[in-house]
Amino acid sequence: MSTKYLRVHRLRRIYVWELPVRIYHWLNAAAIIALIVTGFWISDPPALMSNQEASNRFLFGWVRYIHFISSYIFFFNFLFRIYWGFAGNKYADWKQFIPTSKRFIREMWTVFKIDILMLKKNGEQQEHISIGHNAMAGFIYFLTFIAFLVQCLTGFGLYAGMSGWWLPKLFSWVPAVFGGDILTRQIHHWTMWFFILFAIVHVYLVFYHDYVEGRGEISSMGGGWKFIEEEVFEENRHHTPNPESSEVVGTA
Amino acid sequence: MSNDVITKQPTYYQEIIRKGYSRRDFVRFAGMMAAFIGLENSAIGQVAKALETNPRIPIIWLHFQECTCCSESFIRSSHPIVADILLDKVSLDYTETLMAASGIQAEEALKNTMSKYKGEYILCVEGSVPTAADGVYCMIGGKTSMQILDEAAEGAKAIIAWGSCACNGCVQAAKPNPTSATPIHKLVKGKPVIKVPGCPPIGEVMAGVIVHLLTFGKIPELDRLGRPKAFYSKRVHDTCYRRPFFDAGLFVESFDDENAQKGYCLYKVGCKGPSTYNACGVTKWNGGTSFPIQSGHPCIGCSEENFWDNGRFYERGSAFAGFGIESDADTVGKVALGVTAAALAGHAIYTNINKSRIIDRLTAEGKASEKEMEG
Numbered sequence: 001m002s003t004k005y006l007r008v009h010r011l012r013r014i015y016v017w018e019l020p021v022r023i024y025h026w027l028n029a030a031a032i033i034a035l036i037v038t039g040f041w042i043s044d045p046p047a048l049m050s051n052q053e054a055s056n057r058f059l060f061g062w063v064r065y066i067h068f069i070s071s072y073i074f075f076f077n078f079l080f081r082i083y084w085g086f087a088g089n090k091y092a093d094w095k096q097f098i099p100t101s102k103r104f105i106r107e108m109w110t111v112f113k114i115d116i117l118m119l120k121k122n123g124e125q126q127e128h129i130s131i132g133h134n135a136m137a138g139f140i141y142f143l144t145f146i147a148f149l150v151q152c153l154t155g156f157g158l159y160a161g162m163s164g165w166w167l168p169k170l171f172s173w174v175p176a177v178f179g180g181d182i183l184t185r186q187i188h189h190w191t192m193w194f195f196i197l198f199a200i201v202h203v204y205l206v207f208y209h210d211y212v213e214g215r216g217e218i219s220s221m222g223g224g225w226k227f228i229e230e231e232v233f234e235e236n237r238h239h240t241p242n243p244e245s246s247e248v249v250g251t252a
Numbered sequence: 253m254s255n256d257v258i259t260k261q262p263t264y265y266q267e268i269i270r271k272g273y274s275r276r277d278f279v280r281f282a283g284m285m286a287a288f289i290g291l292e293n294s295a296i297g298q299v300a301k302a303l304e305t306n307p308r309i310p311i312i313w314l315h316f317q318e319c320t321c322c323s324e325s326f327i328r329s330s331h332p333i334v335a336d337i338l339l340d341k342v343s344l345d346y347t348e349t350l351m352a353a354s355g356i357q358a359e360e361a362l363k364n365t366m367s368k369y370k371g372e373y374i375l376c377v378e379g380s381v382p383t384a385a386d387g388v389y390c391m392i393g394g395k396t397s398m399q400i401l402d403e404a405a406e407g408a409k410a411i412i413a414w415g416s417c418a419c420n421g422c423v424q425a426a427k428p429n430p431t432s433a434t435p436i437h438k439l440v441k442g443k444p445v446i447k448v449p450g451c452p453p454i455g456e457v458m459a460g461v462i463v464h465l466l467t468f469g470k471i472p473e474l475d476r477l478g479r480p481k482a483f484y485s486k487r488v489h490d491t492c493y494r495r496p497f498f499d500a501g502l503f504v505e506s507f508d509d510e511n512a513q514k515g516y517c518l519y520k521v522g523c524k525g526p527s528t529y530n531a532c533g534v535t536k537w538n539g540g541t542s543f544p545i546q547s548g549h550p551c552i553g554c555s556e557e558n559f560w561d562n563g564r565f566y567e568r569g570s571a572f573a574g575f576g577i578e579s580d581a582d583t584v585g586k587v588a589l590g591v592t593a594a595a596l597a598g599h600a601i602y603t604n605i606n607k608s609r610i611i612d613r614l615t616a617e618g619k620a621s622e623k624e625m626e627g
Binding site: 009048049057118173179181182204213 | 420475476477487490496497498499500501502503505511519520524526527528529553556557558559562563568581582584585588589592593596599600602603606607608609610611614617618620621624
């Protein structure tokens, strides 16, 4: 290894993910796993036979119960995250997720070139440095929020008929829009697959960024810390989608 | 003026007695109807009084694209008075299936009722209306069903859409819907439409809707989809006697297995009870004899919109339009999962090649730090 570019960096520690964001993230992950497992079970229950009388068993009832409990956790957690998009730090801000500027879209394109197509520039391998989400990730999370919304609408819409509480009853208009429970159930089922595909790509990319950049991507959702080279920080070479206007930002 | 004409009409009670029923039969009928509509005990008197004092409401009963199973179901209501009076007498004004008149006389009767009782009559529609090719796919007496519906709906007080055909188009509106079969509520504007879906709807439900109209003089409370709440507010699933097997997780796996014999839940062989709003589990069919699930057949969701296109009858899996009938959401999902996994594996390999210098630099830096620490 030539010593030409070998230099031990001084790293600056940045508190990226605040505790509420981390709690949200892991609660969300747990709820989604529980919802997917019980959801598959509900859609096609395994043939677990028993000699017990039906009155002594409540197996399927419990599976559905877990699904409904998890859905409430998921729902309120989702509401909290929306609130935190206004109350949290700049990496949690709602503007990190919605492409509202040309700059945001330009950064998405840059990420696409550097991290997905892995194009070189003048024969040099490129690196795209962000501290919070990059623009592409932010936009994908925005899509997940829409999927969250679809699942909450269709899920609570289906649940409204069997609930006496006003909250799920607020969603009783949803099946009426789709002409009944059957189509609503199908939309609920299809959308679940988005969560599965998202989760796989998400976990892969976390490993990818940690591997290629070495800035603490994986552990950041544990302690909240990410690390950035002092000179990158000083030269403002890192990117933030939709930064606040006062902030001095680097160029692509 | 039209009110004067109506008061000259005999009351239902008069018609019933004239038909040879006793007072006892009449009271029994009133009690039964009150129970079906979901009224409490004290309202039986109200029903009886309404039938005694209200003149019969003129009804025009039109048949378009349908199989007449709604009429069949109606005349099989558990009480003979339903067929005798509500249908026989009530629909004498005009109904293609049961009226005595034919040809010009029948058309004349329709026209007379429409002008004589303008704004007073109830229009019952059985069947959907084809709108393709200017409606030529369903013509009666030289007119398209679209024209007949428009004319009849204009002077109607309220419209009852009988059955899935009139409510959502049923089988003739299933893809590709060659005649553009259209449900009634999409064609009639500015009139209350009561939807009574089902293929057919339960006879007692149909009778209940009519008795409600004449007892209270107004349309019953409807849900968001326009169905009377008294009959369509509960899922078949929630009133199913096999529900404990569902909660226990005991399911029929195939129609010839031991579980089917034991009467386990039909959920896994495609029962649409959990998504179907109807009174089958409570009112049952043919005078309370049975209903599909009791006979060992899963509910096909015949009172739900587009039930022909909403997936297969005997499977829970949901068919995915455009991917062939054998593909369901999970098959498509698994393929997408495989493609994603392959793409990620490719990306991982590509990363090691195309970002090699960056990765090497990181590794070298890490090793250098390690040495410094030891030193």
